[in-house]
Amino acid sequence: xxxxxxxxxxxxxxxxxxxxxxxxxxxxxxxxxxxxxxxxxxxxxxxxxxxxxxxxxxxxxxxxxxxxxxxxxxxxxxxxxxxxxxxxxxxxxxxxxxxxxxxxxxxxxxxxxxxxxxxxxxxxxxxxxxxxxxxxxxxxxxxxxxxxxxxxxxxxxxxxxxxxxxxxxxxxxxxxxxxxxxxxxxxxxxxxxxxxxxxxxxxxxxxxxxxxxxxxxxxxxxxxxxxxxxxxxxxxxxxxxxxxxxxxxxxxxxxxxxxxxxxxxxxxxx
Amino acid sequence: xxxxxxxxxxxxxxxxxxxxxxxxxxxxxxxxxxxxxxxxxxxxxxxxxxxxxxxxxxxxxxxxxxxxxxxxxxxxxxxxxxxxxxxxxxxxx
Numbered sequence: 440x441x442x443x444x445x446x447x448x449x450x451x452x453x454x455x456x457x458x459x460x461x462x463x464x465x466x467x468x469x470x471x472x473x474x475x476x477x478x479x480x481x482x483x484x485x486x487x488x489x490x491x492x493x494x495x496x497x498x499x500x501x502x503x504x505x506x507x508x509x510x511x512x513x514x515x516x517x518x519x520x521x522x523x524x525x526x527x528x529x530x531x532x533x534x535x536x537x538x539x540x541x542x543x544x545x546x547x548x549x550x551x552x553x554x555x556x557x558x559x560x561x562x563x564x565x566x567x568x569x570x571x572x573x574x575x576x577x578x579x580x581x582x583x584x585x586x587x588x589x590x591x592x593x594x595x596x597x598x599x600x601x602x603x604x605x606x607x608x609x610x611x612x613x614x615x616x617x618x619x620x621x622x623x624x625x626x627x628x629x630x631x632x633x634x635x636x637x638x639x640x641x642x643x644x645x646x647x648x649x650x651x652x653x654x655x656x657x658x659x660x661x662x663x664x665x666x667x668x669x670x671x672x673x674x675x676x677x678x679x680x681x682x683x684x685x686x687x688x689x690x691x692x693x694x695x696x697x698x699x700x701x702x703x704x705x706x707x708x709x
Numbered sequence: 710x711x712x713x714x715x716x717x718x719x720x721x722x723x724x725x726x727x728x729x730x731x732x733x734x735x736x737x738x739x740x741x742x743x744x745x746x747x748x749x750x751x752x753x754x755x756x757x758x759x760x761x762x763x764x765x766x767x768x769x770x771x772x773x774x775x776x777x778x779x780x781x782x783x784x785x786x787x788x789x790x791x792x793x794x795x796x797x798x799x800x801x802x
Contacts, residue, residue: 462744464760465724465769469740472725498741507747 442487443470445492452529453504462507470497521575529575536567710738714746714778714789715773718756723768747771755780 451463473493478485491648511526521529540563548555711778713736717727738746750756755777761769773781 458748464767465744466740466767468723468768469728469744470727471766474710496739503741507748508740 442490442494443467443474446470446497446500449500450504453501454507458507466503470494521572521579525575525579529571532575533568533571536571537564540567541562710736711728711746712741712748712781712784714738714750715755715784716779717773717779718773721762721770721772723770725768727771750777 447463447467449460450466454462470493474485474490475492477489481489541560544560544563546557548559711736713731714727719729721737723728724744724747727747728738728740747758749787751758751771755774756771757774758772760767760769761770782786790800
């Protein structure tokens with residue numbers, strides 16, 4: 440998968456479902472035109488860093504996607520209160536909760552052999568709306584703490600590992616041990632030069648493993664290297680990454696699995 | 710900005726060339742602003758668009774609709790009158 444596809448895929452995730460493919464087609468056209476124009480300027484294929492510079496100017500995938508969201512009139516107040524980043528998650532969680540609540544109330548009514556009426560639904564549903572909304576308003580007011588910068592974290596599957604094809608496969612959710620995040624790429628490298636960004640928590644575990652331990656060195660973040668794999672400890676918070684799809688990546692040389700859990704991927708070395 | 714986009718789209722263009730043309734005339738609009746804007750103008754019926762293949766790639770070409778032409782004319786007149794008023798105010802000052 441090309442870097443540009445990886446980027447577009449990350450944007451796509453946040454786009455309104457109805458317009459998704461259309462917007463991506465257009466954005467893809469524009470980005471490819473930009474890449475080609477730059478390539479013509481330089482007279483050679485672009486390096487990964489040069490491509491990244493173009494994506495960076497374009498903006499973080501989430502921010503780019505959010506510009507396409509048109510404010511639904513009835514939801515404008517919620518949108519302002521909860522903030523555009525959290526709003527899709529808010530709607531998802533709220534509709535899920537409302538469905539569950541309605542189902543529970545209905546079951547109770549059926550079990551109690553009372554005639555089904557609308558009135559008992561009212562209070563629980565209203566309570567759900569209020570609670571979920573309050574939680575999200577709180578989260579929104581705290582988000583400054585987790586402010587996202589432009590990051591490379593949208594690269595998934597990682598450029599370096601993408602060509603392994605068969606090694607990368609979708610797998611169901613697993614419980615996270617550590618909240619790390621996925622493999623990033625290094626220009627021109629194969630698996631041998633892959634970088635695995637992990638959270639500090641994971642790094643504490645890794646050095647105890649003989650393979651991962653080999654060649655560890657200090658740098659921006661802590662890095663652990665192995666013949667087949669280099670690992671860098673990322674210090675960013677997990678904000679915004681939780682909604683990624685659940686996936687597994689097999690890291691062949693380390694013979695381990697990078698798993699995508701609820702709160703991020705984690706590495707499992709047998 | 711809207712006036713500039715509408716005026717530029719009197720001739721059919723696709724997003725990238727439109728952006729280039731605007732930038733060449735001194736009005737650089739980044740793609741993150743332009744495409745959503747084009748979409749909104751299309752929803753409002755001021756633009757019409759069409760997907761067509763060119764240079765082996767699918768591109769979305771935009772053009773001013775009859776409604777768009779009408780609105781552009783009105784906007785330009787309004788722009789003209791604001792400009793004149795401003796000119797007078799500045800001269801008085």
